[in-house]
Amino acid sequence: MAPAPMEFARSLARPSTWRLALRGLGRQPRRSGVVLAAVAIGLGALVLAMALQFGLIEQMVETAIRTEIGDLQAHAPDWNEAPPLERRLPLAESLAALEGAPTLSGVAPRVRGEGLAQSPRASVGVRVLGADPEREPSVSTLASFVRTGAWLGEPRRVVIGSGLARRLGVEVGGKVVLSVQDARGDLTGESFRVGGIVNAPSRELDESVVVVRIDEAQRLYAIPGEISEVALRARDGEQLAAASAVAKRALGESARVETWRELEPMLVALLGLFDQMGWVIYAAIFVAMAFGIANVLLMSVFERTREIGVMLAIGMLPARMVAIVTAESVVLVVTGVALGLALGFGAIWLLRDGIDLAAWSEGMREFGVPTLLKPVARAGDVWAPLWVAGITALIAGFWPALRAVRIRPAEALRRT
Amino acid sequence: MILRLAWRNIGRNKRRTGLTVAAAVFAVVLVVHMIALTTGVHEGMIETNVRMHAGHLQVTGAGYLEDRTLERFARWTPALARAIDGAPGVAAAAPRVNGFALLSNGPASQGVALLGVDPAREGAVSVWPERVVRGEFLGGGEREIVLGERVAEALRVDVGDELLVFTVAYTLENAYEMFRVRGVLRAPDPTLDRSLALISLADAQALLVYEERVSEIALLARDAARLAETRAAVASAVTTVSAEALDVNPWQRVMPELEQMLVIDDAQNYSMLGILVLVVTFGLLNTILMSVLERQRELGVMLALGLQPRALFRLVYVESLLLSGVGLAVGLALAIPGAAIMEQNPIPLTGEVAQMTAQFGVDPIITWKLEAWNPLAATALMIGIALLSALYPAAKAASARPVDALRSL
């Protein structure tokens, strides 16, 4: 007689083992169904939970980064030691260096300055953002928040937040005078008309930013051919480091490239906190899933002790018996996993438009805050739950089977 | 009769009982801890932000939040102070004047948000005094100023140096005064650090010719969970003593971004909780169902012996409820002290995240917070789960036919 492990392996390789396993499962449809449901629902839930977790982080990053900052920004090397207008980059060279770079999907040059927005009724200190009407949307979502009117494009048209519009008492088409100190130190001003009003997702943006066409901003600040920064979008958010390296190489010593993580440390800290908390909860669901599967499988195998006893009594090799039970587990788990993935991704698909949270908070509706919680599916992330489901199921199947065959047939028969 | 039978059944099969109870215990422990964790972290974030500056509530002149000018004010009279301090639920109150000023030292000048605070009261509401990195916070002295670190840097001044504060007074005249730097503080975010200067409330009122007016009165509530009550109490207390209309703004209005973040995170966490409950319900259902299937022969015998299917349903149902009940009791017994221990010993964050949060004045920890409603919610949830998950297996048991059951012999 071959040693048990070898006999076990040989048995597993034999098609008849799998046939027997399938027949065994078919004989107990309810029990098989219960195990299948445990695996499928546990795994499906885990996939959905994970997607929600990523959805949350993505949502927060989206709101905070995509609205204005972008994935990366390039500035003059010593940019944060002086007001934005004093440290500039050449527009043409920067664009030529960055556009078409492999890992960058968006390149948006910007002029940044300060100024005073005036209407007949009020003067408000503002941040001026000179943006390229075509390129800006490739980096930020600012353009998508336009509530009335249109995004930049027409000459002498600016885009302002609804809060600023309210403070100045202007509507689309209304006149706003921008007074600024230009790069030469002169006070200068021009009037613009409100082309669009955005419902910006942050109070600061909503109440104190004026978006001007970049060429007009250059004229206003007397910096022809120059810009304050280039905002960049990485082709894939995951490739931040690669995109950063590419941008650094392209610009050389003439500019400093920073990722949003370097630009917004406070946000990184906050996201980190949410992320760590999310993982704790995720781990809880994970354990619950593993527990649920193990529990059901244990039950099912314990129940079979008698059955196994009968089989052994009629001369079945113990190792072959274990192989059959293991094969049953494998079949169940594989089917369960397939069903679970279908369930999980099905749920994600059903929730693809997001869960609207607007009803939860009045404060959120005042701004154009995106109030959707959207699950985000990432294929690569199903592996961890998959492995855990599989291994749990196998251990939970194999070990009781091993135990069952060790019991003497007579005792096994008596036990039920 | 059924109860006794059910109890005996539970005692008879230790393994099955153990597994089912374990599932319930597990569920209760998870739910309690998850809620405690969410509550704890959020409360921590709210407290940090509230203590940073805003306070739980802010009493301001009507419309101040929309139009932050000197025109919108409250009068910080002894009567108002008494009314606010005496309002039920108010732990501390700090009046402030929010102005704008130009600070100047030689050729260097810097525009700042000039904050007039009452040195005796401010520390009870906000953490400004604790954030001083050099020198000291404002005391009783006159014409002393505390600067954000980067303001001091930009002006090239340090503790002990003098600088000029220039602003436009409420009376529309230019106002100038020399101030001595008493302390330098590190504000939690760089923008604030570049643009913040604090002077005493008395100096601010004198400089701005603002008399007893203030821009806001930040309040700390005794119990953050009962903010709505405290807000109403404060609102009614101030209307009786203030000639001007006042607003009482909760922190959610003062910091809508924080509110938004928490709502999104809450929604996410409770979705996760929902998923967890689903998983647990099915786990329990499966376990009970399994135990029913396993006992088919036994149940068949009982039916054959003349037990009504309805009675069998009840038997299995009560059995399941008993199991869940035991699980619930054990679960709560484990979870509550567990959560309480976690509340005392929060998990420290690690790595980059820890450094960042610490830098911004947030304790780098994940905190638990066990509130009374939490175990109650877990109990209600568990009972719901038990009632629901036992339904199908019990029905299954009742529908077993004696012949079928005996055949499986």
Place this chain on the structure above:
Amino acid sequence: MAAMACALWASSASAQTLEPPPASPTAREVAERVENNFRGESGFLDATMIVKSPRLPEPRRMRFQSWDDRGGKRSFVRVLEPAKDKGTAFLKLHPNLWSYIPRVERTIRIPPSMMLQSWMGSDFTNDDLVRESSTLDDYTHRWLGVDPSHQGSRAFVIEHVPKEGAPVVWGRIAVWVDAARLVPVRQEFFDEAGEKLRVMTLSDLRAVGSRVYPHRWSMTPLDKPGHETRIEVNEIRFGEKFADDIFTQRNLTRRD
């Protein structure tokens, strides 16, 4: 809406009393002559500013002298009264503005962000004080008519409409110009919806050398009830050559 209707009614009511404009000069020519007469080149001014506001129990008076050297893009202002502010001085050397505060014996550079702030709490800004550019090119001009007796004199009524892009917040400005002396005597500022928001009256016209100059200015913001800023000219001289040492940091700190 009611305010707008009201403003429309007001402007049409005043329009009814106007006579048709003369064939010559054109509205643009009137505006040019006013500009030449009024803005002038370099000048010395001694004036008192009176600020009324509901915030103030009684109007605040402040007397100052200014030396304005248009060609050199520089100007100097010194406050004489009240005693509290005596000696406070402003020096503009393009593009910088300094201020000296005698009480604390400090000179500060006023950053551009504050240039558009109210000057000494008035309805004028720091920038109004030192603006060099002619505003003529910011507007197109058209006749509204002739007011036969505006405060007893014949007045041309000209409308200034800001050109697109010009840094002017107003929708239009109606200006009454004394027909005989070509001096503005009243300006009404409207927003684009046609609501009248400010009125400036210029009166007490007196001869100064070869020209006529209003010695009393009054600015009333209609949307801020109780506010008024008045400037009463004590003395004004045009076309003087100023000594260079007026426009120095040393002069800022000089005490008389």
